[in-house]
Amino acid sequence: MTGTFAVVVAHPDDDALTWAGTVAKHAREDGFRFVLVQATDGEAGHIRDDFPATRESLGVIRRHECVAAWRAVGRPPDRLEWLGLPDGRLAEIPHADLVDRVAAVLASETPEVVATFGPDGVTGHPDHIAVGAAVDAAFARLRADGCPGLRRLLHHVLPQSEFDRWQQRRRALDLPPFDPTSLYHWRGVPDDEIGLTVDCRTVVDRVMAGIEQHHSQLHVLAGSPADIGQLRPIVAHEWATVVWPPPVPGVMLCDIFDGC
Incomplete structure (x- = not known):
């Protein structure tokens, strides 16, 4: 079975790092219908010295990068x-207002599967956490109201075992390891919390092609544009915790639509 897949994230490039492989497959x-909701334009992102952007132009640039990335993946939304919404300030927006904005899109699309961030925001980013909480609340409200669709809610995560392997690779490349207690650093979740593992190795070239379109933020994603290849082992699989329906212990889903 296929259906509508809705991905709700905070910034352009969040989507490229989380669900591009599933969409490509x-x-x-x-x-298959793909709906992408971007809460912000990413206008508050870091601007490296050699990149031709200003604070006023960065949001427009990142919108264009998002569109180019999905073209490179081969499946625009x-x-x-x-x-x-204002980049870097989503946590300041009244939660109910953010829930309403997300719920309006989900109600009009009635996706079978919705994916967002969990309480860790993958990197602890307050924008990620705020968006994830709003999606969770919107999903629960719409289900309670009898909205069709909405058969599964997923939180994108990084398993602790994979995070540990990534740390080892970074040390081998003389790159600084992540500090999972620090803001904006990647972090893992216990492996036994993972309820979905999607093997994206057959489409990883397309995933990487999409990531590489985010020219303005390559230094943020990988430490420097030259180090972007280190992401390849990470995006060769996609992982999630299953929020709804309650996960069955010992059952590992292999596709977002499994059992829907």
Whole structure:
């Protein structure tokens, strides 16, 4: 079975690092619809010295990078919704307002599967955490109201075992390891909390092609543009905790639509 897959994230490039492989794998299926919601334009992102952007232009640049990235993956979203909220300040927006904005999109699309960030935000980013909490609340509200679809809610995560291997690779490359207690550093979750593992190795070239379109933020994603290849082992799989329906102990899903 396929259906509509809605991904709700905070910034352009969040989507490229989380669900591009799944989208690429379903790209040519007739029944597949891909909805992407970007809460911000990413206008508060870091601007490295050699990149031709200003604080005023960065948001527009990152919007274009997002569109180019999905073209490189080979499957642009059927709907790309920009909420236009302030980058770096999502936690300051009243939670109910953010929930309403997300719920409006989900109610109009009735996706079978919704994916966002969990309480760790993957990197502890307050914007990620705020968006994830809003999606969780919107999903629960719509289900309680009898909205169709909404059969599965996923939180993108990084398993602790994979995080540990990434740390080892970074040390071998003389790159500083992540500090999972620090803001904006990657962190893992216990492996036994993982309920979905998607093998994306057959489409990893397309995933990397998409990531590489985010020219303005390559130094943020990998430490420097030259180090972007270190992400390849990470995006060769996609992992999630299953929030709804309650996960069955010992059952590992291999696709977002398994059992929907």
